Amino acid sequence: MNGIIFSKPCIENSKDIFNLIKRCDTLDLNSEYLYLLQCSHFKKTCGIAILENEVIGFVSGYFIPDKNDTLFIWQVAVDEKFRGQNIAIKIIIDIYNRNNINNKIKYILSTVSPSNNSSKRVFEKLADNFNTKIENKTLFSLNDFLDSHEEEIQYLIGPINN
Structure with missing residues (x-):
């Protein structure tokens, strides 16, 4: 995929990020305000992939x-048209x-719902990329949630040696 730009998000990207997350069925949609904060206060640890002025991937x-x-x-989203091209991994590596x-970074940590196979593969490939191990354990069980949210399995990647 030539022409994809990987960078920090800016406030102007927050609406596109919100809409991208909205289109991803498996992700929890947060408020627009949260995505504005991620694009301002947390922009150094978030990343986007842009193709022809369109946000096609986001990692918070x-x-x-x-x-x-x-x-x-926290969240990994790639537009359905661009999945299977390791865009999420490239965004995470850009953030790293x-x-x-x-x-500075020795570990990458995330949580994944058991049914989210694409995110599991992203983190397994990321561990392979860094030539390190990955450890899993339940972080949040079903009883920790009010609604019918799946449990969240913690993925700890590291230590990362440079």
Whole structure:
């Protein structure tokens, strides 16, 4: 895919990101305000993929409080037309590369619902890319949610050696 630009999001991207998440059936849609915050306060740890001025991928992330060596990846979204091209992995690697000054990031952490096979594959490929291990455990069980949300399995990738 020539022409895809990977970068930090900006406020002007927040509406497109909101609409992208809305089109992804498996993801929880958050408020527009949250996506504005991600594109402003958390833009250094979020990333987008743009093709011909269209946001075709988005990854949100942040550093775990009190663990500045651990990048938490929250949401991963790729437009259906562009899936299967490792765009999500490329966005995460772009986030990693711009934030890993002096080997800052040693771990990448995320949670995945058991039915979300595409996200599982993304994190397995990411662990392979970094030539490191991946550990899984249940982070949030069904009883932790009010509604019919699936449990969330934690994926810990690392340690990442540069």
